[in-house]
Amino acid sequence: MEKGLLEGVIVLDLGRVLACPYCGMLLADMGATVIKVENPKGGDDTRKMGPFINDNSVYFANFNRSKLGVSLNLKDPKAKELFLDMVKKADVVIENYRPGTMEKLGLGYETLREVNPGIIYGSVSGFGHTGPLSRRAGYDIVGQAMGGLMSTTGWPDGPATRSGTPLGDVLGGLNLAVGVLAALVNKQRTGLGEKVDVALVDSVASAMENITMIYQATGRVPQRIGNRYESTYPYDSFPALDGDVIVAAGNNKLFGILCDVMGKPELKTDPRFAEVKDRVANHEQVRELVSAWTKSHTIEEVDRLLNSAGCPASPVNTIDRMVKDPQIAGARGMFPEIDQPGIGKLAVTATAQKLTRTKSCPRKPAPGLGEDNERIYGQWLGRSEEELKELKACGAI
Amino acid sequence: MEKGLLEGVIVLDLGRVLACPYCGMLLADMGATVIKVENPKGGDDTRKMGPFINDNSVYFANFNRSKLGVSLNLKDPKAKELFLDMVKKADVVIENYRPGTMEKLGLGYETLREVNPGIIYGSVSGFGHTGPLSRRAGYDIVGQAMGGLMSTTGWPDGPATRSGTPLGDVLGGLNLAVGVLAALVNKQRTGLGEKVDVALVDSVASAMENITMIYQATGRVPQRIGNRYESTYPYDSFPALDGDVIVAAGNNKLFGILCDVMGKPELKTDPRFAEVKDRVANHEQVRELVSAWTKSHTIEEVDRLLNSAGCPASPVNTIDRMVKDPQIAGARGMFPEIDQPGIGKLAVTATAQKLTRTKSCPRKPAPGLGEDNERIYGQWLGRSEEELKELKACGAI
Numbered sequence: 001m002e003k004g005l006l007e008g009v010i011v012l013d014l015g016r017v018l019a020c021p022y023c024g025m026l027l028a029d030m031g032a033t034v035i036k037v038e039n040p041k042g043g044d045d046t047r048k049m050g051p052f053i054n055d056n057s058v059y060f061a062n063f064n065r066s067k068l069g070v071s072l073n074l075k076d077p078k079a080k081e082l083f084l085d086m087v088k089k090a091d092v093v094i095e096n097y098r099p100g101t102m103e104k105l106g107l108g109y110e111t112l113r114e115v116n117p118g119i120i121y122g123s124v125s126g127f128g129h130t131g132p133l134s135r136r137a138g139y140d141i142v143g144q145a146m147g148g149l150m151s152t153t154g155w156p157d158g159p160a161t162r163s164g165t166p167l168g169d170v171l172g173g174l175n176l177a178v179g180v181l182a183a184l185v186n187k188q189r190t191g192l193g194e195k196v197d198v199a200l201v202d203s204v205a206s207a208m209e210n211i212t213m214i215y216q217a218t219g220r221v222p223q224r225i226g227n228r229y230e231s232t233y234p235y236d237s238f239p240a241l242d243g244d245v246i247v248a249a250g251n252n253k254l255f256g257i258l259c260d261v262m263g264k265p266e267l268k269t270d271p272r273f274a275e276v277k278d279r280v281a282n283h284e285q286v287r288e289l290v291s292a293w294t295k296s297h298t299i300e301e302v303d304r305l306l307n308s309a310g311c312p313a314s315p316v317n318t319i320d321r322m323v324k325d326p327q328i329a330g331a332r333g334m335f336p337e338i339d340q341p342g343i344g345k346l347a348v349t350a351t352a353q354k355l356t357r358t359k360s361c362p363r364k365p366a367p368g369l370g371e372d373n374e375r376i377y378g379q380w381l382g383r384s385e386e387e388l389k390e391l392k393a394c395g396a397i
Numbered sequence: 398m399e400k401g402l403l404e405g406v407i408v409l410d411l412g413r414v415l416a417c418p419y420c421g422m423l424l425a426d427m428g429a430t431v432i433k434v435e436n437p438k439g440g441d442d443t444r445k446m447g448p449f450i451n452d453n454s455v456y457f458a459n460f461n462r463s464k465l466g467v468s469l470n471l472k473d474p475k476a477k478e479l480f481l482d483m484v485k486k487a488d489v490v491i492e493n494y495r496p497g498t499m500e501k502l503g504l505g506y507e508t509l510r511e512v513n514p515g516i517i518y519g520s521v522s523g524f525g526h527t528g529p530l531s532r533r534a535g536y537d538i539v540g541q542a543m544g545g546l547m548s549t550t551g552w553p554d555g556p557a558t559r560s561g562t563p564l565g566d567v568l569g570g571l572n573l574a575v576g577v578l579a580a581l582v583n584k585q586r587t588g589l590g591e592k593v594d595v596a597l598v599d600s601v602a603s604a605m606e607n608i609t610m611i612y613q614a615t616g617r618v619p620q621r622i623g624n625r626y627e628s629t630y631p632y633d634s635f636p637a638l639d640g641d642v643i644v645a646a647g648n649n650k651l652f653g654i655l656c657d658v659m660g661k662p663e664l665k666t667d668p669r670f671a672e673v674k675d676r677v678a679n680h681e682q683v684r685e686l687v688s689a690w691t692k693s694h695t696i697e698e699v700d701r702l703l704n705s706a707g708c709p710a711s712p713v714n715t716i717d718r719m720v721k722d723p724q725i726a727g728a729r730g731m732f733p734e735i736d737q738p739g740i741g742k743l744a745v746t747a748t749a750q751k752l753t754r755t756k757s758c759p760r761k762p763a764p765g766l767g768e769d770n771e772r773i774y775g776q777w778l779g780r781s782e783e784e785l786k787e788l789k790a791c792g793a794i
Contacts, residue, residue, distance in 0.1 A: 005579040005580055005582065005583040005591065006579055006582060006583070007583075008586070009582065018606070022606070026575055027579075030579050045648060048672075048673065049607075049628050049629065049673060050611075050628060050674060050677075051607075051610060051611050051614035051615050052614070053614055058610045058613065058614040059607050059610055059628065062606070062607070062610050063606070109753075126709070127724055127729075128728075128729055128751060129751070130728050130729065130751070131723070131724045131727065131728025131729055132723055132724055132728060133724040133728075134724075134728070136704055136709065137651075137707065137708075137709045138709060138711075139632070139645040139647060139709050140626075140645075141624070141626070141632055141633070141634075141643050141645050142643055142645055142709050142710075142711045145634070145643045145711050145712065145713045145714060146711050146712070146714050146719070146722070146724075146725070147714070147719065147725070148714050148715070148716050148719040149560065149561055149562060150561075150624075150634075150713050151561070151713055151714060151715045151716065151719075152561025152562065152716065153550065153558065153559075153560050153561035154551070154558060154561070155555065155556075155558070158552065158555065159552075159624075159634070159641065160624075160634065160641060160713045161550065161551060161552070161558060161623070161624065162550075162623075162624045162634075163546065163550050163560045163564065164546055164547075164548070164549025164550035164551070164608065164619075164621065165546060165549065165604055165605050165606055165607075165608050166606060166607075166626070167560065167564060167604060169606075170568070170604040170606065171567070171568075171571070171749075172749075174568070174571040174572065174575060175571065175748070175749040175750060177575045178423060178571060178574045178575055178578060178750060179749075179750035179752070179757075181575060181578035181579055181581075181582060182402040182403055182424075182427050182578055182750070183402055183752075184578075184582045185402065185403060185406065185578060185581045185582055185585065186402040186403070186404075186755070188582065188585045188586070189405070189585070192754060193754075194402065194752055194753060194754050194755065195752065195753040195754075196750055196751075196752060197751040197752070197753075198749050198750060198751070199729065199749065199751075201724070201725055201729075202725065202729050202731055202747075202749040202751070203749040205719060205725055205731050205746065205749075206731065206746055206747065206748055206749045207562055207564060207567045208562050208716070208719075208746065209415070209419070209459070209460070209562055209563065209566075209567065209746065210446075210448075210456050210459070210562075210563075211561065211562050211716060212716060212719075212720060212732075212746050213448060213455045213456060213459050213745075213746070214447075214448050214716075215716045215717060215720060216455065216720065216732070216743065216744045216745075217448035217449070217450050217455040217743075218448050221715055221716050221717045222561075222716050224561065226558070226559075227538070227547075227556075227557075227558065227559045229537075229538070229563070231446050231447060231456065232446065235536070235538055236538070237538075237542070237547075237556070237557065237559075244556065244557060246538050246539055246542045248534075248536040248537075248538050248539055250536060251442060254534075275445075276445065276446060277447060280447075307533055310534065311534075312523070312533065312534045312535060312536050312539050313539075314535075314539045314542050314543050315542065315543070316542045316547050316548055316557045317542060317543050317544070317545050317548060318545070318548045318618055319545050319548065319549065319605070319608060319609060319611075319612045319618050319619050320612060320618045322543070322544065322545040322548075322602060322605075322609075323609060323612060323613065325543070326528070326529055327524055327528045327529055327530040327531075327543075327598070328543070328544070328598055328599065328602055330528065331525075331527050331528025331529060331530075331531070332524075332525055332527065332528055332596065332598075332599050334599055334602050334603065335609075335613070346613065346614075347613045348610075348613075349602065349603055349605065349606065349609050349610070350599075350603060351572070351603055352568075352569075352572040352576075352595050352596065352599040352600040352602075352603045353572060353575060353576035353579070353593055353595060354525060354526070354527070354593075354594040354595070354596075354599070355576070355580075355591055355592065355593060355594070356506075356591060356592040356594075357589060357590075357591050357592075358583070358591065360576075
């Protein structure tokens with residue numbers, strides 16, 4: 001097994017579907033012992049979500065590789081005992097129940113802190129644990145809509161548009177990981193735990209960066225502007241002979257290179273395009289000039305001519321091209337294979353942390369429902385075979 | 398000053414523009430001592446990017462609050478000495494130079510590790526430090542395009558569309574923070590450092606989640622599908638009397654609630670809509686049924702009727718509504734004020750980590766260029782006033 005940065009860190013992952021399991025996956029790929037806790041009646045919803053291979057969910061397999069798995073009915077008093085016994089020995093609990101649910105189960109942060117003052121409690125929910133909308137269920141699309149992302153994605157004459165992947169969930173999972181890891185850094189120094197409360201809506205809002213600052217500074221409400229950016233130009237998609245191509249000449253130096261490659265060095269000293277702010281103000285004129293050039297070249301030509309001169313350009317990759325890209329799939333190893341029982345060899349998606357001394361990588365396939373009950377409840381917590389049989393018979397595990 | 402989880406952690410932030418400064422901001426808001434290192438000739442590019450208040454960049458202020466600031470010309474031999482002296486005393490160096498640049502300066506990871514074996518070196522770049530495209534400059538839009546996000550964002554009859562905020566950069570910054578913090582956890586146990594190499598393209602690819610799994614499992618290339626999702630339905634935007642509204646009934650229970658609220662309980666047992674996969678397959682029929690109902694209500698009515706019954710729904714917030722939202726701005730405090738010299742009171746965007754024992758929050762305004770030279774080079778490194786004058790005179794600082 002490759003060494004991992006988080007070896008020795010024990011995480012109880014109560015997550016369902018995406019945001020919380022994504023966080024658990026990040027920690028597990030870096031070597032934490034992540035124990036996925038699922039209800040015994042069917043487990044995580046994503047076990048029933050496609051795509052499927054041989055009736056096994058590939059969705060579930062991707063987000064839960066590298067984890068151990070136990071079944072536990074948190075409404076059962078004996079199951080609660082088991083859970084609290086795990087909390088005593090764990091460093092981190094992460095969950096994405098609706099706020100109030102863990103308290104209703106008698107397993108809120110205050111209770112867990114009593115049994116383990118060093119516990120780090122990480123929660124990701126739609127709206128967070130405070131405020132008038134806290135108790136509302138919140139999902140990815142609600143995060144993208146309420147957080148402002150949809151209103152600024154799309155075209156001036158078109159509808160508000162969501163991003164093509166559940167970025168609310170992904171941003172929530174990443175922000176939860178950031179908070180939990182910072183709390184681990186602190187716990188190792190102080191022995192004290194922390195509650196990390198992350199909302200999908202906040203995570204999207206915090207990703208809106210300069211878009212929000214434009215409103216705060218000027219009172220102007222940023223609108224949908226297609227593929228260009230508010231702060232710099234030309235930094236957009238342009239039509240090539242055989243499809244769309246990106247040209248990203250975001251500062252004076254890169255704009256100079258672009259002008260030279262286009263054979264229009266005189267544009268560099270044109271006062272309409274002198275500084276970034278001038279090119280943003282006159283973006284329609286810049287767009288015409290650049291398009292006139294890209295239209296007479298293929299994607300490959302634009303990509304090669306600009307990049308070899310030092311100006312960023314790239315194709316717009318479809319998913320089939322992306323997963324076969326020599327850089328992304330090849331050199332960066334972003335699609336490693338796991339051997340998933342019931343599925344066979346399956347290419348999952350790696351995390352973005354490429355390390356030198358240690359590795360972030362899939363460490364085992366995703367667990368079957370309750371696969372590690374004996375290992376965790378028996379060997380780790382010391383419950384007897386007889387006790388486990390009883391717990392199973394009464395539906396606690 | 399509020400306590401922070403990362404108090405005592407020293408970070409040298411060589412970042413420019415967005416991805417790396419965003420990571421530095423996350424660490425600084427949680428209490429790390431983050432020293433922003435800028436070239437003495439103008440500093441970070443974003444100092445010249447809008448929006449501006451009194452000629453001061455609000456873009457720069459937002460991403461660099463909570464940090465100290467020094468000026469340093471890394472091409473100058475005396476400046477390199479200063480830098481290596483800081484590296485000796487620091488825990489973390491983060492940078493987003495083009496791969497190879499730090500090595501060319503004689504300040505690559507191997508060199509830094511020689512002066513401080515425990516140093517954590519975090520890099521975020523367009524394509525990462527390995528592979529055929531490594532040396533290419535890469536920017537947000539290239540990440541969104543190459544990583545597959547643009548090809549799946551937008552409408553079936555429309556063009557590939559970027560997300561309305563630089564999500565490639567934000568995802569890169571978050572992934573860098575995750576890697577750096579995991580390395581800090583490990584360093585505290587082992588004394589050893591790590592190199593964390595994050596690419597914008599990989600960060601987007603790793604966020605594509607089930608979209609990529611659909612291709613891996615079935616060979617089908619996911620296309621732009623507007624605001625619905627591949628894995629569940631109805632989970633989409635719908636037309637209300639006065640604009641668009643989100644309805645997110647992603648599982649059987651929530652679909653049941655929606656049917657009841659619409660006054661169509663018979664749909665719950667309709668075999669066309671029995672399971673998630675049936676509703677995904679027949680999403681056009683579901684859309685017609687739900688639209689017929691939403692069209693006869695206002696956004697506020699749909700929001701209230703569904704949420705009070707337990708089914709997620711929300712408005713699509715524009716930026717002006719988002720920054721005044723009682724939940725986001727009020728209860729969650731996502732837009733705290735700093736007092737920025739040259740600007741005055743300025744509402745910046747908070748991070749998404751809401752903590753209990755400690756705080757993640759802006760700790761000071763963004764630094765002027767070289768503002769903390771005397772504090773860092775003089776008091777911390779022990780350079781004399783005379784030496785500092787010479788360093789300034791020769792352009793090293």
